[in-house]
Amino acid sequence: MFETYKTQIEEQLTVILQKEGIQSAVFQWSEIPFSGHWGISTSFFQIAAQEAKSGKKINVPQRAAELASLCASALKLSEDFEKCEAVKGYLNLYFQTQSFSRMVVDRVLEEKTNYGSLPATHQKVMVEFSQPNTHKAFHVGHLRNMVLGAAVSNILEFSGDEVIRANYLGDIGLHVITWLWNYEKFHAGEKPPAEKMTNWIGSLYAEAVKRREESKDNEEAIRNYFRAWDAHDPEIVALWKETRQWSLDAFDQIYSALGIHFDKLYFESEVEHEGKTFVESLIQKGLAKDERPQGAVIIDLDAILGTKEEYRVLVLLRSDGTSLYATKDIPLAIKKFDEFHLNRSIYVVDVRQSLYLKQIFKVLELMGYTWANQCYHLAYEIVNLPGNVTLASREGTVVLLEDLLQEAEKRAMLVVDQKNPELDLEIKQRIAKMIAIGSIKYSLLTRDNTRIVTFDWESALDVNGQAAPYIQYAAVRANSILRKENFCVPESMGITSELEAKEIELVDLISRFPQEVGKASRELRPLQVANYAYELAKAFNDFYTNCPVLSAENEVRSFRLRLVAATKQTIINSLGLLGIEVPEIM
RNA sequence: GCCCUCGUAGCGCAAUUGGACAGCGCAUCAGACUUCUAAUCUGGCGGUUGUGAGUUCGAGUCUCACCGGGGGCACCA
Numbered sequence: 001m002f003e004t005y006k007t008q009i010e011e012q013l014t015v016i017l018q019k020e021g022i023q024s025a026v027f028q029w030s031e032i033p034f035s036g037h038w039g040i041s042t043s044f045f046q047i048a049a050q051e052a053k054s055g056k057k058i059n060v061p062q063r064a065a066e067l068a069s070l071c072a073s074a075l076k077l078s079e080d081f082e083k084c085e086a087v088k089g090y091l092n093l094y095f096q097t098q099s100f101s102r103m104v105v106d107r108v109l110e111e112k113t114n115y116g117s118l119p120a121t122h123q124k125v126m127v128e129f130s131q132p133n134t135h136k137a138f139h140v141g142h143l144r145n146m147v148l149g150a151a152v153s154n155i156l157e158f159s160g161d162e163v164i165r166a167n168y169l170g171d172i173g174l175h176v177i178t179w180l181w182n183y184e185k186f187h188a189g190e191k192p193p194a195e196k197m198t199n200w201i202g203s204l205y206a207e208a209v210k211r212r213e214e215s216k217d218n219e220e221a222i223r224n225y226f227r228a229w230d231a232h233d234p235e236i237v238a239l240w241k242e243t244r245q246w247s248l249d250a251f252d253q254i255y256s257a258l259g260i261h262f263d264k265l266y267f268e269s270e271v272e273h274e275g276k277t278f279v280e281s282l283i284q285k286g287l288a289k290d291e292r293p294q295g296a297v298i299i300d301l302d303a304i305l306g307t308k309e310e311y312r313v314l315v316l317l318r319s320d321g322t323s324l325y326a327t328k329d330i331p332l333a334i335k336k337f338d339e340f341h342l343n344r345s346i347y348v349v350d351v352r353q354s355l356y357l358k359q360i361f362k363v364l365e366l367m368g369y370t371w372a373n374q375c376y377h378l379a380y381e382i383v384n385l386p387g388n389v390t391l392a393s394r395e396g397t398v399v400l401l402e403d404l405l406q407e408a409e410k411r412a413m414l415v416v417d418q419k420n421p422e423l424d425l426e427i428k429q430r431i432a433k434m435i436a437i438g439s440i441k442y443s444l445l446t447r448d449n450t451r452i453v454t455f456d457w458e459s460a461l462d463v464n465g466q467a468a469p470y471i472q473y474a475a476v477r478a479n480s481i482l483r484k485e486n487f488c489v490p491e492s493m494g495i496t497s498e499l500e501a502k503e504i505e506l507v508d509l510i511s512r513f514p515q516e517v518g519k520a521s522r523e524l525r526p527l528q529v530a531n532y533a534y535e536l537a538k539a540f541n542d543f544y545t546n547c548p549v550l551s552a553e554n555e556v557r558s559f560r561l562r563l564v565a566a567t568k569q570t571i572i573n574s575l576g577l578l579g580i581e582v583p584e585i586m
Numbered sequence: 587g588c589c590c591u592c593g594u595a596g597c598g599c600a601a602u603u604g605g606a607c608a609g610c611g612c613a614u615c616a617g618a619c620u621u622c623u624a625a626u627c628u629g630g631c632g633g634u635u636g637u638g639a640g641u642u643c644g645a646g647u648c649u650c651a652c653c654g655g656g657g658g659c660a661c662c663a
Contacts, residue, residue, distance in 0.1 A: 030602065043606090045643060060644090089606090173663085313660050351658085352663095355659060381591080381657090382657090446600095452592080452657095465598095465611040465612055466611045466612085473625050523603090545628090564622090586625075
């Protein structure tokens, strides 16, 4: 929003500095921190330091201050600026608050749900996330992946990319066979329950693994089952198809509860075959070494690249010829680019697989795929339990997603019921859901990708302080003011009276939203937006307690109503990027 | 052994990517509801940014070394 002003000012500053004998000055503008008024500033330290380097004997901070005040006094400002001043080597320019505030609010109310979005980049980006295994349960570790992947997708889309949300489902492998064997032998004919489907499927999986581990006979039986599967035994294939669908339906339940959707589904089963032929071609090209039957099929990346203990060795195929993750991930990557002509391919996968993905990308590069460097591993840290206990369904150290959602909704319902007893049960439930899911998502997104999240029930379900309900509540407050006016927002008009500091701070935060989106998108960090949304809500609550809206005088009242509407919109937009909905009442 | 990552107030986290006095939330103490919803707000307490050096006008941020936590490194996913 400031861009046009910046260039005008820069032209003037260049002339002023030239008189001082400074030829090449580059200005870096930033916003002035903590200010009753707001504006932009630039520092003169770099310019002064350059002078010092060119031989002049000067004290840099002193010279910077001198240049700043020189510019401050020589600058001619348009009436959109209120004043300028030199402070400690910085040149601060303050905007004429009324005209600027009006501009910001007008823009939000004009662009509505698009406010904050950035122009189209014409970049096609695929974000692969979630990647669940069928026949297993969802736990909070998986939740972090989903929430992060969905938020990153939203942010990229909002900042102008064309985004394809992809899911890659692990529908084959030993875990599936183990499940099928157990089901056929001990649960034949049973159907999944209507609710908590993944929990049921997951509990059968845990039981199956237990049986496999506790008896050699069972292990042998499962191995035989695997062989029968490999030989396309029609009964097993039919059972696989049926039970796989249960898993997929269960996943859909969860995705829809979380408001997550995918544009493209990939299955391990669909890339396994081409994976094996791809490995053959790698062997033929002399890149991969076939050490079967004694050893596996490997690619010694360090040997090929001349690096030392950096890329290590990647195993492409087991010694018995069965496939591994790598067997399938390589053809999948190719498929993605062939099908969609991507500019970027982002993998949302936990940090423990950093080396693995680095190897995959390198193999693709060695195979001559020029797009290999457009693959990016978005690594995030895992979710732990207190005492550095890793989540593992086998150990029983796991928090199941469906249990978590249920408990959170229950707690949210208690508060909703207490605050709004008169509402219909159905509406209360819908509100409770928004709050519960919002809280859980927010608590995961408000930690940086590189930080481990330690899950404990108490803090996961805590809705106080910096949490989603605080932000949702701010929007609800704004909404209830607007409701009293039947949601009629006055037309834009000039402001003649002095604005309150709280109003200006609120306007400032609202105006910052587009650049926060840009930053979050560049860094692939939803945390940026999560923090922003909180700051915005805080500023609104501050405004709310200090600036009465409905009881204010004509012009002030109109402006404040518009400001309230703009705030509500910006909160909705920012939380929306995080996949968090805002209720009308709470 | 090699590589990655984290270390900021009692606890949980930020910090405009090298800028102005290091911020916020829990917790704790003291206040504010006949006024647009108190899931709110105001104030107090709390810091040698793991340690030591270096680069720079300027370092939580960059470099190096060390200390401590976590993770990865050939047939698991």
